[in-house]
Amino acid sequence: MAGGPLNQEFLVGVRIPGAGRLRFRGTAIEDIALRDWVAVPSPAGEEPGQVVVAPQQFKLAKLPERLPAVIRRLTPDEVELVATRVERAREVLDAVIATVRERRFPLFITGLRFTLGGEAVIVSFRGPQGAGEGELPRMVEPVAGVPVHLEHEAAGTNLFGSLGRPPAALTFNELLRDRFPGTGRDLALAPEGLVRLGTRVRTDHGAGSVISVATRERRARVRLDSGEEVLVPVDDLSVAG
Numbered sequence: 238m239a240g241g242p243l244n245q246e247f248l249v250g251v252r253i254p255g256a257g258r259l260r261f262r263g264t265a266i267e268d269i270a271l272r273d274w275v276a277v278p279s280p281a282g283e284e285p286g287q288v289v290v291a292p293q294q295f296k297l298a299k300l301p302e303r304l305p306a307v308i309r310r311l312t313p314d315e316v317e318l319v320a321t322r323v324e325r326a327r328e329v330l331d332a333v334i335a336t337v338r339e340r341r342f343p344l345f346i347t348g349l350r351f352t353l354g355g356e357a358v359i360v361s362f363r364g365p366q367g368a369g370e371g372e373l374p375r376m377v378e379p380v381a382g383v384p385v386h387l388e389h390e391a392a393g394t395n396l397f398g399s400l401g402r403p404p405a406a407l408t409f410n411e412l413l414r415d416r417f418p419g420t421g422r423d424l425a426l427a428p429e430g431l432v433r434l435g436t437r438v439r440t441d442h443g444a445g446s447v448i449s450v451a452t453r454e455r456r457a458r459v460r461l462d463s464g465e466e467v468l469v470p471v472d473d474l475s476v477a478g
Contacts (some may be wrong), residue, residue, distance in 0.1 A: 241377040249307060250290025251277055254323045255330075255350025257361060257390065260286065264307040274319070275349055280350035280358050281386035285311060285319045294450060329358065332380050341476060342373070346353055347390055351383070357380040361388040431458055437477040440469045444477040 260277060266473040269275070277286040286307075296352060302448045310467060311319075337346055344364030351358050358381040360373065374385040432438065436447045438459060445461035455471045 241242050247292035248295050249288050251286035252289045253284050255326050255348045257347040262307045263304040274316045275307045276309050281357040318355040326350050329381050357384050357386050358385045361390050363390045366454040412424050439477045442467050
């Protein structure tokens with residue numbers, strides 16, 4: 238199930254069990270919150286995912302023009318299915334990795350997960366595009382018992398969890414200002430009390446910009462103006478003058 242045009246007002250970060258990267262999706266669910274289980278559309282079908290970055294933690298000028306949509310939360314019965322799907326995926330993944338090594342495929346398996354309804358299995362991998370793509374589904378399908386959908390992970394930057402490496406023409410602070418306009422004007426805490434990415438803050442180690450937030454531990458990773466990165470409790474941060 239592919240995502241449609243972006244007609245949502247909010248941006249969320251979703252962790253899909255078995256996927257190697259955090260996914261960012263649009264949503265119109267106004268009261269969506271951390272730890273909510275949601276249905277994440279994909280070409281293979283709906284996937285279960287948990288919200289790990291709430292809309293209030295972002296500080297963006299605008300949303301991307303097109304982004305797959307999260308349109309509903311999981312039902313209690315669907316949440317119960319998640320553990321079963323994850324356990325089955327682990328069993329299949331072990332067999333797949335062993336076969337890839339044995340046959341010396343020039344690729345690296347980065348994840349394997351079943352869709353919410355169990356109607357397909359998604360295998361994500363890195364490597365030359367086209368390498369093993371003919372043999373991999375034939376190898377996985379008898380083990381998984383369902384059709385296989387391949388997901389090629391190209392090299393790229395994670396724009397939010399870590400900001401990635403700035404282009405040669407930009408300094409890191411210029412990259413922050415470009416992606417997070419208006420940083421440094423206030424502490425910009427979300428309702429959960431978590432500082433937004435890109436905010437300019439002062440720490441005991443000096444001034445810098447927030448590049449990631451550990452929601453459970455309530456700790457922020459700050460890139461100092463010196464280039465050093467430090468972990469600081471959110472409650473210890475103050476506005477950089």
